[in-house]
Amino acid sequence: MERFVRLVAPTNRVDFCTKLIALVLICGIFNHLRDLVTDGFDQADPFMNNLFDASFTALPMCAFALLLISHLNALQTRLYKQAMRDTLTGLFNRRWFMANTPEQISAGQALMIVDIDYFKRINDTFGHDKGDEALTSMAKHLDAQLGEYASCARIGGEEFAIFFARSVPEELTAIARAISSGFLFEAEPDKPQKVTASVGLVYGREGLSRVEAIKLADEAVYQAKENGRACFSEAESSPKLRVLP
DSSP: OHHHHHHHSOSSHHHHHHHHHHHHHHHHHHHHHHHHHHHHHHHSOOHHHHHHHHHHHHHHHHHHHHHHHHHHHHHHHHHHHHHHBOTTTOSEEHHHHHHHSOSBOOTTOEEEEEEETTHHHHHHHHOHHHHHHHHHHHHHHHHHHOOTTEEEEEOSSSEEEEEESSOOHHHHHHHHHHHHHOEEEEEETTEEEEEOEEEEEEEOOTTOBHHHHHHHHHHHHHHHHHTTSSSEEEEOSSSOEEEEO
16 A cells, blocks of 8 residues: 555656546546446447546546545655654664664675763763753764765664665774764853764674674674773674774
C-alpha cells in the first residue's frame, strides 16, 4: 500500500493533471466496455460518448482521490521522518542508522562512535536544558566536520555513530581529532566552556559485521576516556587499540 501511495501521489500540478486525465480515460474505457457487453458491438455508443458520460462522475471523484492520496503520501513521509529522526538534534536516530548502513563494514569503509565527555556533569551542574543545548551543539559540530560520504546518527543519550562509505585514514584521523577537540559551549552567560568528546574509530575489513564494529568502536571510546578524554582511539582488527591524541 505504501508503494502504491508513493506511485500514484502527484508530485506537482502538471503531474496531478496528467494523472487526472489518465484516470478519467480509464473510467471512460471501463464505461465503454460495459456498454459493449450490455448492448453489443452494433448497439454500443461510440467511445467518445461513453467517455463524455463517464467524465461527469469520474472527473470530480478522481480529482478528490488524487488529492486524498497526495495528502496520505505527505502524511506517510512526515511520519517516516519523525520515526527516523532524533527530535532534539535533528540527526538520524538509531533505527535509521541500523536500517540504512550496511550489515558488513567492508574494506574501504569505517565506523566511528562519539561520546561527549562529562555529559552528566553538564546536566547536574547547569540543568537538563543546558544538557540538551550541548547535544544540539554537538550535532552541529559533527555536521561541520563531516563530508558527503558520512552518515551521522544519535544512537543514545550522549552517543553518536558515524558511518563512512569511503575511508581515507589521513582524512578520518583529521576528522576524529577535530571532533574530539570539541567546541565552546556557553553554559553560563559570558562564560563559555569547552565541551570535548571521546571518539572510537574502526576501519572496515572482510567479515566485520556492523554489530561487531559498533562493539569495537565502543571499546575504543572507553580506551580514549581512560587515556584522558578529548582524544580518539583507533580499534585495530586484531582487535588491539591504539590511542591517538
